[in-house]
Amino acid sequence: MVRIEFLGPIQKPAIEMEAASLAEVAKTLQQDPELKPWLDNSAVAVNDTLVSGLETPLKDGDKVSLLPPVCGG
């Protein structure tokens, strides 16, 4: 299982799913209409490292985080 965390304003509890790659996570999350606008503008981290492609492999226990648009300061 991998754990998906939604950070900041997404306001959605974390979920767990079976997925061997980020592409599989994307497929599942795209089914949720509430998440659609966030998928368009969120960055993605795997185990707290930002990633740039869906080919990123996932293994049991990995954490995937969605980071929506930021504004510190």
Next chain:
Amino acid sequence: MLELYDGALDVPALLKRWYEEEAQSNYGAYIPFVGTVRDENGIDGLSFDIYEPILIRWFDDWQASASEREAKLKMAHSRGDVLTHESSYIAAVFSPKRRVALEMIDAFVEDFKASAPIWKYDLIDGKRVYADDRSTAISGSGILAGGAQ
């Protein structure tokens, strides 16, 4: 050094302590940037969420690049609510040379705005309203939206 606090920052105390910490370090320049919450659009203040694991990595990367230029960065940020006229953010550069410090405070604060995993909300009538109009998508955002590759 990265410091996170619940609520508003104590600006005089932080600037004084940072000054004293480096007073004998032979830096020729100390340039602080203090961010203050402005009274505008009827807000009572701002509120912040922080994702610390990635913020710490982001800051450590910056500290490493400052170190290559013999400079040092310090930063403090608030979690939770900060009222108008209070401070939520202080960044500072210490450097042997003023030019390095002036350039670095500019680049550091700009990258902070674009990349640091911190989310801002307006405080209006006791509610937190996400400041989406002032927020910036982190570089590389949107990969999950495009469908399976």
